[in-house]
Amino acid sequence: MEPLWRLNKYLYKYKGLILLGIIFTVISNIFVIIPAQLVRLAIDYVVESFSIFRPLQLGGAGEIARGYFLQFVFVFGVLILIMALLRGFFLFLIRQTIIIMSRRVEYDLKNEIYQHYQNLPLSFYRKNSTGDLMARVTEDVSRVRMYLGPAIMYGLNLLILFPLVITYMISVNPELTLYSLLPLPVLSLSIYFVNNLINERSEKIQRSLSSLSTYVQEAFSGIRVIKAFVREDDSARGFKEASEDYKVKSIRLTRVNALFFPLIMALVGVSTIITVYVGGQQVISGQIGYGIIAEFILYVNMLTWPVTSLGWVTSIVQRAAASQTRINEFLDEKNDILSTENLEAEIDGVIQVENLSFVYPDSGIKALDQVSFEIHSGQTLGIIGTTGSGKSTIANLLMRMYDPSSGTIKIDNRLIEKYNLSSLRKQIGYVPQDVFLFSDTIGNNIAFGLDEADREKIEQAAKDADVYQNIVDFPKGFETMLGERGITLSGGQKQRVSIARAIAKEPKILILDDCLSAVDTKTENVILNALKKIMKNRTSIIISHRVSSAKLADHIIVLDDGKIIEQGNHSSLMAEKGVYSELYEKQTQSGESVEE
The missing domain is CATH 1.20.1560.10 (ABC transporter type 1, transmembrane domain)
Incomplete structure (x- = not known):
């Protein structure tokens, strides 16, 4: 208890x-x-x-x-x-x-x-x-x-x-009471054991049903892959096996359930027979009247369910x-990410990162190692690196989703720990790498970060993210309902709606975490040109594996295995003929670069 x-x-x-x-x-x-x-x-x-x-x-x-x-x-x-x-x-x-x-x-x-x-x-x-x-x-x-x-x-x-x-x-009548109640303790114990069997088998059924549901959900989610690899028969066979397991467990539970009411009725019947027999003898001897036998049978029936429920309640x-x-x-x-001073202040967007290191607590992977950089208010920082180099970790730390293992992050010369979490995050616009849209209208998804939906802001954000025309082409426009995780839209449309959602709240700091990976280079160029004027008055961080996304930044850092291996602007990094230059050349040759 x-x-x-x-x-x-x-x-x-x-x-x-x-x-x-x-x-x-x-x-x-x-x-x-x-x-x-x-x-x-x-x-x-x-x-x-x-x-x-x-x-x-x-x-x-x-x-x-x-x-x-x-x-x-x-x-x-x-x-x-x-x-x-x-x-x-x-x-x-x-x-x-x-x-x-x-x-x-x-x-x-x-x-x-x-x-x-x-x-x-x-x-x-x-x-x-x-x-x-x-x-x-x-x-x-x-x-x-x-x-x-x-x-x-x-x-x-x-x-x-x-x-x-x-x-x-x-x-x-004390004697008749004793005889009439004799089977009730046996009934309670029997129901307790039967209930335990029912619960045990019910748990197994729940686990089996959960496995079956997971299998079906995964099969339907990946139906295109199943069809592409012609694995329909294998999928059906797997479902049949999972269903067979569920059927066997359900039948075993039904067999136990079948004992429940017969057991109750049998023991109640025994109690009634004892009451009639002992009571009948007392009536014959003149000790009691006929009515007492009927009264006691009713009492036994009254007590049957409460006594039966004792085992059920215990279970x-x-x-x-x-x-x-x-x-x-x-x-x-416990939430260990707490504010030290609960400071609620409007930020300008100056970011200073010194000797930042971070190890993921659950996996022990060291994502960042002694990273340092500084961004002035209104400037744009580009972060380039391959998968697993620690780019997204920087975004998570700047929004204080995690606290660094060592090193400091300052915003406007104040330690990030001093800020009220909600106040800080409200002033940061974040476009994640894995786009998530809610099962709601497109307009409500864009207005998600606003305290009050403003039609003008929503439409302007959609235009800036180069998704406005796509939206108005839908029959219901901004009132178009999105399916689960935004499945109604294409990959590129989802990313642009996600960008619109971030800029609609007019943040002081804008973080774009590899959010243009699902759009072609032409659309990427249109979005970046639209974002140029938006980024003029706010601090922006463009995280990408594409050089074309980051080359417009005032300052660029190149990460590899959690360390900064190169930094500077586009021209200086190209002149160095290092990793950045090599990456740029490769992407240009593969057709990924933006035309000048």
Whole structure:
């Protein structure tokens, strides 16, 4: 139960609903006990009336007596019906309090987890899969809700109903109480073991279903590759094998489920037989009336579900504790990227990097080694290098997605750690190497970084990114809905929409991380020429493996294996006849360079 103690703050928050739920449970159970007593009274009344009715019938007053007797039986029937309706009404109120409380806690818990996810650093997402993150905020929270709702509701019902019924049964007939309840502990233990089997097999089914879903998702995502390599038969065979595994596990679960209700009915039947047998002997000996046997059979049936639910509730609590442990594991993750002074200031864009080194904490790969450079406000820095040279790492460090292993980054002569994270990132426009667009309209994707959507800014950003004409050519223009990850657009269109999104927020610092790799050289030239006037008033960093993208920069650094091997402007680097010059020549010959 220790992991579940973390939920006590929510239980305290909704203590009013829990208290009402307890009150309604007590009242509901009172209306369960009363009908059983009315049944006893009705049966005893009928038996006694029958012994009186015979002499009255012989005396000629049989019809009058029969009318009175039926009136009393009708009254008993109406009272039992009223009790059942009242119980149903209070059961409704129990669900309206305890189950609604569990739904509210589920809502709060999901929001707490999601908010915590948002605040965690990028390193957290590098070491945890998206599927695992989603499972904890969906499946694990749902299991915890089962503890907060049904488990608490049925647990309270058991704790309240059991003492009420047992106490009353003992006060009526202790011996019959003992015999009638003998099978119930066996029932509870049996249900507990059956439930454990069900849960164990359900877990296996979930894992099998997850594998099956992953296989199908991957197959459909890569359908073009499957068709291109003519692997449809292999894909179908793999699906059949995954489906077969799921089918076998499902049938095994069905076999266990088949034991559930027969087991309950068998043990309830045994309890009823014992009650009738022992009670019948006591009736014969004159110790009790007929009505008590019927009353006790009703009590046994009343206690059957609460006792059955004991094993079920125990199983739910175990699963909830396991799920809450997983949730707590992520909630206990700390964000080590914090602001030292929480400074919120408008920046000019002067960037100073000194002896910057960085090792990725999860992989241990050294991405940067003693890198130093400086950019003045309004200048453009080009960063050239091959794949894995550390170009994107510089972008991540400038946005403080990570903190450097050693060295310093200063913006406007202040250490980057002093700035409020949100304030700093709002003033940086970032176009990532791997473009990500949301399943929303094109206009909303471009306006993503704006506090308020401004149509004029959106259209101007689209024009500057040379994607405006493509957008207006769509039937719905800026209202065109994009598919998952922007699949509606081509690679080049996605990159240009991503550029428009970055410049729409009018950042002080603009970082273009190899964002022109999916466009041809002609389009690249158009975009760069459009960006020239945008970059005039802001500090810009162009990261690329293409020399053509970076040659317009005021200063260029060439990275190799995390180190700066050359730096200068385009002319000076060409004059050096080094790596930059060689790269330029190769790209010119392969047709990648921009025409002068």
